[in-house]
Amino acid sequence: MSQAFDFSSVADRLAWSASKWEKYRGRDVIPLWVADMDFASPPSVQRALAAHVAHGNYGYMNAPRELPQQLAEDYRQRYGWTIEPQWIVWLPGLVLGLNLAVKACCAPGERVIAFSPVYPPFLHAAELQGRSPLNIPLQTSNAAGTEFAIDFAALEQAVSAADQPAARLLLLCHPHNPIGRLFSRAELDQLAAFCERHDLYVCSDEVHADLILDGHTPHLPFARVMAERSPALLQRSITLHGPGKTYNLAGLGIAWAIIPDSALRQRFRAAMQRLVPEPCGFSYTALQATLGDAEDWRQALLAQLRENRDKVSAALERMGLAHTHPQVTYLTWIDARALAGRVGNPGRWFEEHGVGLSDGTAFGSPGYLRLNFALPPVLLDEALARMQRAIDSLGSPFPALTP
Numbered sequence: 001m002s003q004a005f006d007f008s009s010v011a012d013r014l015a016w017s018a019s020k021w022e023k024y025r026g027r028d029v030i031p032l033w034v035a036d037m038d039f040a041s042p043p044s045v046q047r048a049l050a051a052h053v054a055h056g057n058y059g060y061m062n063a064p065r066e067l068p069q070q071l072a073e074d075y076r077q078r079y080g081w082t083i084e085p086q087w088i089v090w091l092p093g094l095v096l097g098l099n100l101a102v103k104a105c106c107a108p109g110e111r112v113i114a115f116s117p118v119y120p121p122f123l124h125a126a127e128l129q130g131r132s133p134l135n136i137p138l139q140t141s142n143a144a145g146t147e148f149a150i151d152f153a154a155l156e157q158a159v160s161a162a163d164q165p166a167a168r169l170l171l172l173c174h175p176h177n178p179i180g181r182l183f184s185r186a187e188l189d190q191l192a193a194f195c196e197r198h199d200l201y202v203c204s205d206e207v208h209a210d211l212i213l214d215g216h217t218p219h220l221p222f223a224r225v226m227a228e229r230s231p232a233l234l235q236r237s238i239t240l241h242g243p244g245k246t247y248n249l250a251g252l253g254i255a256w257a258i259i260p261d262s263a264l265r266q267r268f269r270a271a272m273q274r275l276v277p278e279p280c281g282f283s284y285t286a287l288q289a290t291l292g293d294a295e296d297w298r299q300a301l302l303a304q305l306r307e308n309r310d311k312v313s314a315a316l317e318r319m320g321l322a323h324t325h326p327q328v329t330y331l332t333w334i335d336a337r338a339l340a341g342r343v344g345n346p347g348r349w350f351e352e353h354g355v356g357l358s359d360g361t362a363f364g365s366p367g368y369l370r371l372n373f374a375l376p377p378v379l380l381d382e383a384l385a386r387m388q389r390a391i392d393s394l395g396s397p398f399p400a401l402t403p
């Protein structure tokens, strides 16, 4: 019997200036945008942090000496992937890791591939680091524009273009934010073969890996797929991960890169030198607590997220808004292009009706919206009721909104 955990209390996050809520301070808007959760972190994490705070000395801190080995053991148990503790490079954030990967893998001007729609920093890392972005849109396979797959034909054509600088790195979001799907084993195999053929590095951001909602398909690290293809290919991988999404620790700033090849790891570390601080000591304490004693909490979280996801799907169905039914993460991706035809900017329009969604434009898909459903049911119900009232206010029946 798992313990009961509290996913229904509404906390005053503005008291600690939570970014998600600060955006709408003073306005009656329920924030469903940035990817963090309106749930407290696991009790084991809260207890460990409280003990650390009580210690009272907050001078410079290293990662606990046993932590890399603990993390390696966790990888073996969770994902069936054997990593060496020395492959781990600690980071105070994942977006930083994407940018460091660009610097470590590519010469100036070389091209960096990303599949859109995608979490916006994937689209900006290349240019920010003086390299060239190569955006390959995911293919939609249904009329509603809510089922996505990798467009291998477009990928092959773009990477093979003789008149362009070499494509050197793929930034993979796996599992994928915002489409909320797991790539199939066949797709991952095909992608690994593609990377081998074109001599690409891969930086795979796997921060959503522990939020697989239905639990039937375990997460498969892309580097494991690469390693199974050939040991040499593994040496071209960087895997990014962290506890921020799963255990709601984004504000503490802790992540890591797993870099099997020592030369690549050295280049990555060189790019960090004198620029990137150590993660905060509290973040190591929190991470260690998630490895020890948070599995019951995570399972309870997933049950709550499944319930919320299903509620969101049913509500969007009633509104006539095409949407994904995510296999992973707490993010639903909504095709609001037809609604945009009626109301202009749909994100702004929903804000005016009291709900703050993410605008798809930043992800490379204008007319889409992203809805974060990781919040207590009472707030989610109110947000969905506001959205329904907004749609009802348009007057005509919802089929008119379908593209």
Ligand SMILES: Cc1ncc(COP(=O)(O)O)c(C=O)c1O
Binding pocket: 035, 092, 093, 094, 095, 096, 119, 173, 177, 205, 207, 208, 242, 244, 250, 254, 255
């Ligand atoms: C795929 C992905 N990577 C990275 C991040 C952000 O990570 P960090 O805050 O550690 O930079 C997010 C946040 O939503 C994300 O979805």
